[in-house]
Amino acid sequence: xxxxxxxxxxxxxxxxxxxxxxxxxxxxxxxxxxxxxxxxxxxxxxxxxxxxxxxxxxxxxxxxxxxxxxxxxxxxxxxxxxxxxxxxxxxxxxxxxxxxxxxxxxxxxxxxxxxxxxxxxxxxxxxxxxxxxxxxxxxxxxxxxxxxxxxxxxxxxxxxxxxxxxxxxxxxxxxxxxxxxxxxxxxxxxxxxxxxxxxxxxxxxxxxxxxxxxxxxxxxxxxxxxxxxxxxxxxxxxxxxxxxxxxxxxxxxxxxxxxxxxxxxxxxxxxxxxxxxxxxxxxxxxxxxxxxxxxxxxxxxxxxxx
DNA sequence: CTACACCAATCCTCCTGTCC
DNA sequence: GGACAGGAGGATTGGTGTAG
Numbered sequence: 001x002x003x004x005x006x007x008x009x010x011x012x013x014x015x016x017x018x019x020x021x022x023x024x025x026x027x028x029x030x031x032x033x034x035x036x037x038x039x040x041x042x043x044x045x046x047x048x049x050x051x052x053x054x055x056x057x058x059x060x061x062x063x064x065x066x067x068x069x070x071x072x073x074x075x076x077x078x079x080x081x082x083x084x085x086x087x088x089x090x091x092x093x094x095x096x097x098x099x100x101x102x103x104x105x106x107x108x109x110x111x112x113x114x115x116x117x118x119x120x121x122x123x124x125x126x127x128x129x130x131x132x133x134x135x136x137x138x139x140x141x142x143x144x145x146x147x148x149x150x151x152x153x154x155x156x157x158x159x160x161x162x163x164x165x166x167x168x169x170x171x172x173x174x175x176x177x178x179x180x181x182x183x184x185x186x187x188x189x190x191x192x193x194x195x196x197x198x199x200x201x202x203x204x205x206x207x208x209x210x211x212x213x214x215x216x217x218x219x220x221x222x223x224x225x226x227x228x229x230x231x232x233x234x235x236x237x238x239x240x241x242x243x244x245x246x247x248x249x250x251x252x253x254x255x256x257x258x259x260x261x262x263x264x265x266x267x268x269x270x271x272x273x274x275x276x277x278x279x280x281x282x283x284x285x286x287x288x289x290x291x292x293x294x295x296x297x298x299x300x301x302x303x304x305x306x
Numbered sequence: 307c308t309a310c311a312c313c314a315a316t317c318c319t320c321c322t323g324t325c326c
Numbered sequence: 327g328g329a330c331a332g333g334a335g336g337a338t339t340g341g342t343g344t345a346g
Contacts, residue, residue, distance in 0.1 A: 032326035033327045040326090089330065090325040107324070111332085124324070143326065309346090315339085322333075 001053040001161040005060040010067050013044075013057055018074050020046050022082040024168040027091045028160055030062065030148030039068055039094040040147035043160050048168035056161040062148065072096040084171050086125045106167065109174045117181055129166040132173040138166070 004010050017023060028041040042059040050056075061067050072095055075081060079101035085091045088105035092098075110123045120127055126138045142159035152160075222230070253259065 027326085029326045035328080037326070037328085085325095087324050093325095093329075108331090122323075145326095147326075307346105310344085312343085313341085315341105317338080318336085320334085322331105324330095326327105 001056045001058060001157065003058040003060065003157060007064065007067055010059050010061070011070065013059070014071055014074050017044065017046065018078065018081070020081060022046075022048075022084065023075065024048060024084045024164055024171065025091065026085065026160070026163045026167055027094060028147045028156075029094065030146070032144075037094075038062060038148065041152075041160055042068075042071060042095075043164045045164040045168050048172055051165055051169075053161045053165060056164045058157065058160055062150065068094070072099070076100040078102075084167060086167055086170070104171070106170050106174055109171075109178060113174065113177050113181055117177055125163065125166060125170070128170050133166065133169040135166060135169075138162075 004013065024045040026043045027039060028043075030038045030040040040060075040062045042061055043056055044059065045056045047055040059067070059071070061071070076083065076096040077099050082102050082104055083100070084104045084106065086105070087107045088103050092100050092103065106125075106128070107123055110118065110120075110128055118131075120131055124140075126140050129135045129138055139159065142156050145153075145156055147156070221227075
């Protein structure tokens, strides 16, 4: 795991990276609790098959805004290179924000895999790596260590390059699950899909009715007994406020005070009815939407019309 | 035809989880 | 601790089915 600290070495490797198709990237940040966090390390992997760490380069960019700027310019903004992160939105804060192009986020990918295919308690890098790639004993202790001091400890360096390896493995596995979860709609077998659908529907109704019933009973019980927490659950509440005024009063106020108040109002079915033919005097803006609906038939019989 | 209930879609606000 | 996207849960709305 080459650990590069000199600006020229980093510049060289960044130049090489401009030719690859995909990069797997992670970062470490110093002073993350402060108002001004600093980027400490950028870890880059260019070969997802590599598990040795030889292909993970650790770029030391602590207090090196010029190098970071170069990385953003040559890699992050370059839409020809796919950049894979876990929870990309965090890293992107330091690496170009919205200017970054062609970003893949394994956190988002994982969350889009249906729960029955990937049942996980949470979507932390560690959890996914353990479940999906059978890595054991992943140690996340270094995550919150001091990434602002130099030299970095051996443990920190170990942690930094491993994260990149996990990332690439996770990504590859997620691509497989994604394909499995989203078959081509044009060639789906509707017979087997609807069979499974009906099968599940019955179980689901039973489970769901009991589940919702239990939930209500627990809410009521905890309120009645004034208990906000059990060993397994927590009950919280919050207040909503909605501010309302009559339309006539609002309209009068806007006119008398000369307030610039103009925005579209949805004319609900009731309003349209109340207006009657007066509606014709308004220049209405009509939007149409189509909604699709799946309804079960009574029970399959031999009738096959059309 | 009207009145009504129900359901799915959408919107809104507040909360939660993720990274370091 | 901070930023921020997405989720949870409630309210609102319009379409559909049913009864009178």
